Amino acid sequence: MCTVPALRAALPQPPPLGLPIPGARALVRPPRPPTPAPPGDPVPPTAPAADPFLRETTADAYVAAMSAAVDVLSRSVRGARRPHTGAPQQELQALVDAVDLDAPLGDTPAALEELSRVWLDHAVWFHAPGYVAHLNCPVALPALAADLLASAVNTSMDTYDQSRVATLLERRLLDWAAERAGLGPGARGVFTSGGTQSNTHALLLAREAALAARGLARPDELLPGRLRVLASDQAHFSVTRAARLLGLGADAVVRVPTDARHRLDPAALARVADDARAAGDVVAAVVATAGTTDLGRVDPLAAVADVCDERGLWLHVDAAYGGGLLVSRRRRHLLDGVERASSVTVDFHKTFFQPVASSAVLVRDGAAMDLVAHHAAYLNPREEGVPNHVDTSLQTTRRFDAVKLWLTLRVLGADAVGDAVDACVDLAADVAEDLARQPDVELHSAPELSTVVFRLRPLVAGPDGAPTPVDEGTADALVGGVRDRLAADGAAVVARTVLDGRPWLKMTFLDPATTRADVADVLRLVREAGEDLLAPLPAPVAAAAGSAA
Template identity: 60%
Template sequence: MEGSVSPHLFSGATLDGYTSGVWHASALLADRVKAVRQPYSGATVTELQEQVDAVDLDRPLGDTGAALHEVARLYLDNAVWFHEPTYVAHLNCPVAIPALTAEVLISAVNSSVDTWDQSATGTLIERRLIDWTAGRIGFGPGADGVFTSGGTQSNLQGLLLAREEILAGLAEERATAIPRLRVFATTQSHFSVGKSAGILGMSADAVVGVPTDATGAMDTGALAAAIAAVRAAGGIPMAVVATAGTTDLGRIDPVDAIAGICADQGLWLHVDAAYGCGLLVSTRRRHLLDGIERADSVTVDFHKSFFQPVSSSAIVVRRGETLRRIAVHADYLNPKTATVPNQVDKSLQTTRRFDALKLWMTLRTMGSDQIGDMFDTVIDRAAESYQQIEADPDFETLAVPTLSTVLFRFRPDGLGVEECDELMPRLRQRLFYGGQAIVAGTVIGGHYWLKFTLLNPNTTMGNVRDVLGLIRGIGREMLGEREETPAVMV
């Protein structure tokens, strides 16, 4: 007896339901986006928690349309909209429409690009994009790589490869060598560097903090001294992580000089270009990445400065053979005797989405120059924003931007440093729940700073001035509230 076709599973027999569902979802999204005028609704955690908790997941609505309307109320009505020009908080970008069209295909076909027999052309498209990215970095024909879930995974894989390469050349046992391995990075490097060292079983002090110069970039003299000190203490220098675009300051470490030190010392160089990878397609600022072609591995996050939907990232290595260090073969999946390309041989993941298609669609529709121009635009806007803030007596800036982040704070005359440090996080929170604008915050040198992260080419200086006006207004209001609060009698 033949079974009936499930109306909720994608197939040739259910295309009417699929097209209706996709159309309905698109229409709801379009309605919300047309109505959006600010990046957030202002709803509190408590309010949203109550709404989510009220849903009984064991009593289905039975209808896709009804479920979509419920999700629109819970999610879309309270989403954080990165396309809104007054969202200037984190490394989130508005996304390219060609990439969104690719998402429709990726989700429906549901290819897994771990093996050839689950993806076919998907594997070839991903490999072609890795080759293209390697060429942009400046690697030769022996380069290779794989798409990942994001910069954290790419950084982990880069350090895993570094660990395996150095262990392969040591005579001593892994168990005694691993606790002595050391990675060199600045305090401005991404937190995933330290997290990766822990995952890799290295010691708690495995990441050696290298001092920065006056600009916040790695001090190469201090790096050389740190490596020498580790060797003198009996440690084993393993790798250097150079950052091409630090999260807070947007600084680019002197990659070429660091590469020279690594070559002399026999160390693996990993460049975390998750943020600054957009410079690879810049027609005006590509020189800022000079030396990156000498790295052993590079992290790129297309879902940051290539304007791709999450997730779309990759790790690219200069010598493809180094990927063999992590290859594991299973007879049922990717046997050693396979004659077809299997990407799982290079990846930390097994099942993996065909995220590469989003970048492919974007490049084939817009071209790399337009992507580069958009990244240059946000860098230009950051420079203009810095000049605007620097000239305003109510604000204090920290440093001239390199990429598209600007650190500053509201500090009018008479507001002390400690008072400002206490005020800024509360000001930022009030701004967020006002919903009209969202900025980030961080601590540098023990002091709290607000942060613009500009990744939307549609954000104008008018929008920047609007956000500054909101910050000024909230700051003055909060200072006024403090002055009005009566002193407590003791």
């Protein structure tokens, strides 16, 4: 059984630099110049291989190419102590434009060095301690090893004859995930490119189920009634996009009020669902969220399931963010009720620390997957009798991304992944407590997962000389200004959002190695940016506590 330290050891981390703040890692330094060649004998240029494709006769050339790539990558990872260099877009565009794609270098090491200058030197590194912006995670080393295998073998997951045991491995993983969610032995699913595709797939099934139950083939056959999707204003934007793609229209999504914690309100859901039925509409699906994008809220799934069960409604749970709670040993209860969902989205490339892309849609009644089945004579004839994922997947050619999660579980184990999720949530709670004590910071609310939403309210000298927080309008303006300044510099990256009509800064923690001292350094940069933006106003008054450490 692995624990958080075991997973931390398996995630790439920059070396500590012994800064004055104990445990902190450097965030501010000049942009890295182009990386010099590594010490020692350089890899001699080689002529292009007579056969540049992977096969039994080019295995040695493959090893040489991968070794050169690993050398370049490891050099970049060791030097990545900030999220990015801060180089302006014009400079980056010039680097890209300078490459003549019609003049090949004919040498893999040389091309890798060029790629390092153009991309890796200016990449965005999610493992850097200053990166706290979006739902991006450092990736588990076993998953990277599996990713290499998936690329080399190049399995296509659409049909059994192109994948064979890979299809069986993927199905075993889907069964495992469905079991963790409590969906029962009849559940099925499929891996997808991400939460947007998983949500779209689930709503497609819900649409088809609603039409089939009424003996209809197309949504317009319901006229003058319409198919409706019920979701809160905190649901992911992909719900509205899916409604448009599915021919329902963006206005088919009816917003359900939320409670004081910005969670879907079950009582309001019941009213909205009943009103839709009274108007002659058909509720195709209710979307609940387990980990909203802005606040990380988990809707009351059990109470929402009660409303859906009483009315025979399809319940989709978007657990793209909160899916990691499935393997948490301390917070699995936050997903109580998910086992009653008709479908569930889980993004493994978020809280399972997998490389992009790795997501899945799980369906409690596996037979519902067949509502969108399609059979092509040349590819997956109906009578073939073997497991072909293309029968029900929205993709045809599809990569073997499931193998990354497979190897992660076989090396680290589910408990270690869950402990890492818990470490991120613990950090968010600690940071929120620290921020609540800061006189120049406004905390939106206590976090539920690993997202902290806040904004600066610097203290300035008021008319009577007493320290006074800046007004709401100034605080609003600081949000965008601070975020943009940090993004332009590259030493730290935070996100911004709008809640209740006002802009806020947002930090999301998905690296179990991030410390409170790291966050304190980010907040120092936030304050410095705010002070610069406030320069025309009365001089800011130093906060009594200058950091969240």
